[in-house]
Amino acid sequence: MAEFAANPLTVTLTAPGEPYYRADLEFHGVDHSKASFEGRLFLNNPDAGPGTPTDDDSYAGSFWIFGHGGCAGDEGHCEPAAERRAFDFRPEYQLTAVSKRVMITGKLQALVQQEKSVRLTGWVEDIRPFVARGSICIVPLRIGGGTRLKIFEAMAMSKAVVSTSLGAEGLPVQADENILLADTPNDFAESVVSLLRDPSERKRLGASARALVQEKYSWPKVAESFARTLQDVLTRPTPPATPG
Helix, strand or coil, X not given: CCCCCCCCCCCCCCCCCCCCCCCCCCCCCCCCCCCCEEEEEECCCCCCCCCCCCCCCCEEEEEEECCCCCXXXXXXXXXXXXXXXXXXXXXXXXXXXXXXXXXXXXXXXXXXXXXXXXXXEEECCCCHHHHHHCCEEEECXXXXXXXXXXXXXXXXXXXXXXXXXXXXXXXXXXXXXXXXXXXXXXXXXXXXXXXXXXXXXXXXXXXXXXXXXXXXXXXXXXXHHHHHHHHHHHHCCCCCCCCC
């Protein structure tokens, strides 16, 4: 992975009247179109570089930018394979990439040109018809963060879901009960193929997934939980005033 050090930035701070213990730095115009990278911040240390340890007194923290058009893996890691790998024994299935917003990167363009079974729709008014036509929903997420609402959306439509552990991170799902989890290319492909070949298992997994969403995340359940939280706040005793 390439390493580089940016030129030092001079930031003028106006100290408030009271002592303070934190400061927020906002970054604007960060390029997400290239490779993912980690940024580390060192304060009052113009000599800091990629080799400066994080236990240095000037270290203030780090952040990650997850790029869309690059890869932090080995050479050729993200290049579309010239031919199917040995474990990929799937027959041809139509794959449609649907989203409210699709970022067409160079890697994705190369994949579309190579794989005629991949179709990009671009922006659509409603993704539900596309999800409904699919046999399963896959979440091959390897990096990134954020909410996992797309999994709940698929589960609400009784779709069987195959995901990496990272893709379903933070969700109260149970492997093999209401979702299949796989973290290697072989395991992921085999899980997808097994569901494509077994309609009854797809139906069982999808029904269990929908039951989970209905039980815990349907609109009535969410509204009920939110109402309880508001009621708890409204009825909570006011703490006594601190003596001046």
